[in-house]
Amino acid sequence: MSERIDRTQVVQTISHVNLHYPEATDGPAAALLLEAAGLVRTQELALPQGGTFYRFTANVHAINRPDNIVYLSPLPAATAALINAARDGLRYGARDEHPAVAAYRAAQASDPEHNFHVGFLFDSLDYLEERFEAFKALEASDPRFAGRLKFLVNRALPGDAAIDARLDISPLYRGVTRYTHGRYGVQAFCETDMIVDGPLGEGLVLEFDYVFPGHDDHIMAVSEKTR
Numbered sequence: 629m630s631e632r633i634d635r636t637q638v639v640q641t642i643s644h645v646n647l648h649y650p651e652a653t654d655g656p657a658a659a660l661l662l663e664a665a666g667l668v669r670t671q672e673l674a675l676p677q678g679g680t681f682y683r684f685t686a687n688v689h690a691i692n693r694p695d696n697i698v699y700l701s702p703l704p705a706a707t708a709a710l711i712n713a714a715r716d717g718l719r720y721g722a723r724d725e726h727p728a729v730a731a732y733r734a735a736q737a738s739d740p741e742h743n744f745h746v747g748f749l750f751d752s753l754d755y756l757e758e759r760f761e762a763f764k765a766l767e768a769s770d771p772r773f774a775g776r777l778k779f780l781v782n783r784a785l786p787g788d789a790a791i792d793a794r795l796d797i798s799p800l801y802r803g804v805t806r807y808t809h810g811r812y813g814v815q816a817f818c819e820t821d822m823i824v825d826g827p828l829g830e831g832l833v834l835e836f837d838y839v840f841p842g843h844d845d846h847i848m849a850v851s852e853k854t855r
């Protein structure tokens with residue numbers, strides 16, 4: 629090609645993320661979890677090797693668009709075998725387990741964004757709060773979810789009276805003293821081992837974000853430190 633393409637004339641978005649549940653029988657519950665997260669289930673296919681392949685979209689207005697897609701299927705056998713071999717090498721769960729495992733878990737516990745994770749942005753804080761009520765209702769009412777969801781939230785940095793007042797009456801953020809790095813937004817995390825796309829197949833963090841409108845310097849903006 630002799631002429632470079634003008635980057636500003638090309639639209640690039642994230643087309644999909646490809647997630648996995650641990651066992652073939654975990655599919656329906658993992659799919660239910662993603663629906664509780666606000667995703668729209670658009671397709672499901674039974675797989676010849678067992679389990680179900682699901683397609684979801686985050687875009688309720690255009691479900692057939694080729695972006696905003698989340699695929700969900702069973703962990704492939706070769707990946708499961710690799711994870712098992714890695715766990716054996718680390719003496720995973722044994723008394724003499726490699727110390728890297730505990731160090732990794734400690735880092736992950738203090739910062740849910742420490743590792744690979746998938747984030748979704750809502751333009752409604754009310755809806756974000758409702759989704760976490762839905763997660764908690766699943767955990768309380770459906771034994772498939774018992775002990776398999778972990779929640780953590782980061783409140784917006786204090787200093788904006790309207791935002792502070794809104795978060796003081798929030799069922800999710802009231803009384804919270806963990807804060808986002810930036811201002812004018814909130815984060816909420818759901819860590820689950822029903823989706824296993826993390827090191828050693830231990831689980832994945834789903835992140836949900838809301839940015840308060842009207843502020844250029846929000847949590848997802850270019851950082852002041854690097855601008």
Ligand SMILES: [Fe+2]
Nearest residue numbers: 741745747835
């Ligand atoms: Fe994140």
